[in-house]
Amino acid sequence: MNVNAELVKMLREKTGVGFMECKAALQEAGGDLETAITILRKKGLAASAKKASRETKEGLIGSYVHNGKIGVMVEVNCESDFVARNTDFQVLVKDIAMHIAASDPRFIRKEDVTEDVLAAEREIYMVQARATGKPENVLGRIVEGRMAKFYAEACLLEQPFVKDPAISAKDHISSHIQTIGENIQVRRFVRYRLGE
Incomplete structure (x- = not known):
């Protein structure tokens, strides 16, 4: 698929990724900007994960x-x-x-949250989940959803x-x-x- 230069430019401005990578991602995404961003993020996260083990002094x-x-x-x-x-x-x-x-x-980061804080948050969320009257087998998923929200806030x-x-x-x-x-x-x- 042929993608226009304006779309590539928009993707470059949003992501900071090089021209050729943006063009390839847009071609792979069929010209859809949001899908191309997702493709680049997946590739970018993989690239940054390799670099994450290197020392920062x-x-x-x-x-x-x-x-x-x-x-x-x-x-x-x-x-x-x-x-x-x-x-x-x-x-x-x-x-x-x-x-x-x-x-x-x-x-x-998530790993920095102490066990005491995690235990206290889980206990609060479990009490709140039980108060909804939902079945016991669903409560764990409710608590995990609230823990994800806790991480996103804290x-x-x-x-x-x-x-x-x-x-x-x-x-x-x-x-x-x-x-x-x-x-x-x-x-x-x-x-x-x-x-x-």
Whole structure:
């Protein structure tokens, strides 16, 4: 299938992926932009997964203050000082700090949630599920659905990205990993609110 250059350009702007990859994804998707994005994300996530095992010893500490009332500091690591000086990486760090200010995550990733917190959340959701009067064999699925929602609210990487809620913060970072070509990790953050 032949795809027009304007569609390829739109896909490149949305994903940050190279021209040929965008063209191939659009051809594979039959010209459908959303399907092409899904194809690229699958390929991009696979590419970023390979890079995820590489060490990240360089990076930046970024900060963001919102109206003098909320302040965030975040450490984002990469593999080389060359990337740390790159404008795209610096913008990513600023975007992550802004996201943290707006979304108030408690953890970076699912794996960071402590067993105590998980047990308490599961117990609350089980009590709520039982109160619905649904059969016992369905309660486990209800609890798992609510746990997925909990992760999406409490974990930075699972949250809808504040500048593009159609993707998660993890997907946004993965697109930068693919574009920049290095592993990128959010190492830690702190968020302050005036009066708390």
